[in-house]
Amino acid sequence: MPETLTMKRKEAERLKVISRIEHHELTVAEAAESLQVSERQLYRILKQYRTVGEQGVIHRLRGCPSNAGYASEIRTTVIRLYREQYSDYGPTLFAEKLELYHTVTVSRRTLTRWLCQASLWAGTRKKRPHRKKRERRCSIGSLVQFDGSEHDWFEGRGPKCCLLVAIDDATGRLMLRFAAAEDTGSVLCFWRHYIDRYGIPAEIYTDFGSVYHDNNNPQHLTQFGRALQRLGIKPLFAHSPQAKGRVERSNRTHQDRLIKALREHNISSIEEANRFLETFYTDQHNLRFALQETLTDIHRSAVGLDLKNIFCFEETRCVYNDWTITFEAQFIQLLRSDAPLPPPRSKVIVRRWLDSSLHIFWKEQELSYKLLNSKPKPKAQTLHRPSADHPWRKRFLHTGRTLQQVNKRKISLASTTKNKLPSQP
Numbered sequence: 001m002p003e004t005l006t007m008k009r010k011e012a013e014r015l016k017v018i019s020r021i022e023h024h025e026l027t028v029a030e031a032a033e034s035l036q037v038s039e040r041q042l043y044r045i046l047k048q049y050r051t052v053g054e055q056g057v058i059h060r061l062r063g064c065p066s067n068a069g070y071a072s073e074i075r076t077t078v079i080r081l082y083r084e085q086y087s088d089y090g091p092t093l094f095a096e097k098l099e100l101y102h103t104v105t106v107s108r109r110t111l112t113r114w115l116c117q118a119s120l121w122a123g124t125r126k127k128r129p130h131r132k133k134r135e136r137r138c139s140i141g142s143l144v145q146f147d148g149s150e151h152d153w154f155e156g157r158g159p160k161c162c163l164l165v166a167i168d169d170a171t172g173r174l175m176l177r178f179a180a181a182e183d184t185g186s187v188l189c190f191w192r193h194y195i196d197r198y199g200i201p202a203e204i205y206t207d208f209g210s211v212y213h214d215n216n217n218p219q220h221l222t223q224f225g226r227a228l229q230r231l232g233i234k235p236l237f238a239h240s241p242q243a244k245g246r247v248e249r250s251n252r253t254h255q256d257r258l259i260k261a262l263r264e265h266n267i268s269s270i271e272e273a274n275r276f277l278e279t280f281y282t283d284q285h286n287l288r289f290a291l292q293e294t295l296t297d298i299h300r301s302a303v304g305l306d307l308k309n310i311f312c313f314e315e316t317r318c319v320y321n322d323w324t325i326t327f328e329a330q331f332i333q334l335l336r337s338d339a340p341l342p343p344p345r346s347k348v349i350v351r352r353w354l355d356s357s358l359h360i361f362w363k364e365q366e367l368s369y370k371l372l373n374s375k376p377k378p379k380a381q382t383l384h385r386p387s388a389d390h391p392w393r394k395r396f397l398h399t400g401r402t403l404q405q406v407n408k409r410k411i412s413l414a415s416t417t418k419n420k421l422p423s424q425p
Contacts, residue, residue, distance in 0.1 A: 011057050018049055018057070070106065078106060079118055091115060093257060136170050141201040141299035143169040143236075144194075145247040148182030151255055157268035163254060164190045167247050169205075173290040174250065176258075176277045178270045184211050184223050184313070189354050191227070192311040199299025204228065205236045205244050213237055223313055230310045232300075257285075309359075313352040319344055322376055325360075331375055334360070337368040 007015070017035055020026045026034070032042045048056030061067070081102065086094050091112040098104040098111075115121035137143045149163045162182045166175045175194055179186035206212040212235065214220045221229060228235050238244040261281055267273050317325040321344045323334045334341055334348075342348055342362040349361045360367045 005055060005058065007058060011059075014045065015054060015057050018046060021046065070110070074104065074106070075114055078104065078111070078114065079120070082115065082120060087120075089260065090256065091121065093260065138170060138295065140168055140170050140173070140295050140297040141199065143203045143205055144201045145169060145205045145244045147207065147244065147247045147251060148179075148187075149251040149255065150182065151259075153178070153259060153262060153273070154268045155259065155263060157266075158270075161270055161273075162186070163251070163258070165247055165250055165254070166190070166194055167250050168290075169246060170295055171291040171293070172246070173286050174282055176254070176282050178273045178277070180270065182209070182211065185354065187211050187224055188227060188311040191224075192307055192354065195231075195302050195307065199297075200231050200302055201233060201299055203234045203236055205238060205247075207238050207241075207244070226314060227310050231302075231305070308353055309351060309361075311354060315350045316347050317350050319346050319348060321345075322378075324372070324376055325350070327358075331372040332360070333370045333372055333376065335368040335370055339365040339367055341367070 014035060017026065017031045021028065021031050028039055028042055028046070032039045035042065037045075045057065050056075078098065081098070082089070082094060086097060089097065092108050095106060095108045095111050098106060112121065116123075144166050146164075146166045149165060150160070151163065152160050153163060154161075159180075162179050164177045164179055164182065164186065167173070175197070177190050177193065179190070208215060210222070212222060212224055214222055214225075225235060241248050258281065262268075262273060262276070265276060267276055315327065317327055319325055319334065319342050323341055323344070325332050325334065325348060327350050339362070346362070348367065351359045351361065353359065358369075360369050
């Protein structure tokens with residue numbers, strides 16, 4: 001029975017050229033140039049062809065395991081680990097964990113092929129419509145994208161919370177912090193820590209959330225907008241999630257990587273998660289994914305700024321005539337101190353700091369105050385009777401009558417008027 005040989009197109013072309021060499025139609029140098037191989041390599045192929053025939057053109061490792069391949073034991077171990085411990089990990093993150101915890105180094109592409117062949121991975125990335133790429137800013141601190149990601153970060157081990165994410169547009173450097181919700185207090189606290197650490201950026205890019213923008217009255221500043229105005233930061237607002245795609249993609253990454261890192265360290269509270277972010281996760285993530293190029297940092301220094309009075313809740317109140325104001329359904333009595341008391345009907349600024357303490361200012365001078373349990377009662381008016389020698393009493397002396405005579409006349413006139421009234425039937 002004749003033997004059947006299976007050749008690739010490249011090997012079939014080589015067989016044709018070798019046949020022309022054997023018929024003295026081409027020299028070895030011309031054939032090597034035609035096949036784009038060296039003359040030395042072509043002499044090896046000719047030797048093999050003249051020894052075993054046409055089979056010598058076929059690569060001798062066909063059907064055999066690669067010399068540079070992984071041992072079958074390693075592949076079996078990797079598949080077993082994935083089934084037992086990392087069944088919801090992607091190939092990239094799985095490759096990192098293998099090297100970190102199991103001292104097994106396998107490339108991401110090889111892991112993807114192994115997992116697909118074992119029907120353990122089908123890929124999760126879906127096609128997205130193409131959008132025009134926006135170039136990165138050229139300076140650190142030129143633009144910082146900010147967003148909050150509500151998610152079950154502790155996978156039921158703790159309450160649902162929000163991850164606040166700020167990413168520098170130029171380098172992709174992150175700052176992360178967990179909070180109970182994406183509310184005004186949490187956002188102000190986040191940016192207080194950011195400015196303490198990095199400085200004041202030029203622009204901040206957010207969405208149209210109620211914390212950042214008053215949709216009912218665009219001219220009215222929110223507490224966050226007021227803080228940005230005091231610091232000279234320009235706010236920008238995205239009209240779609242794709243507009244601030246860098247921070248949106250970052251959220252998707254953390255919902256995969258960070259959740260599994262919290263699970264590995266058995267973290268189930270916001271306080272523990274924030275310590276983990278500050279001591280390990282954020283630095284490791286920036287070291288791996290942020291651009292390490294040397295760019296100009298244009299963050300402005302916050303030295304000399306009273307950040308406590310900037311990142312706070314600020315309201316304006318009117319002073320009543322008794323030097324009291326109302327704030328949060330409570331009466332507050334202003335007290336005398338080194339700072340002068342404001343006149344009634346003037347405006348004072350009431351600030352609730354992030355540590356929940358209350359402070360009242362008039363012309364940037366802090367006032368002393370006392371919280372009242374109820375509305376203050378007005379003082380009772382006392383009737384002041386004039387003394388015997390008061391000038392008001394002396395005005396009757398020029399008539400020659402005494403004060404007693406005047407009073408008697410008043411009494412007699414009153415009785416006469418009463419007698420003249422018609423009697424009742």
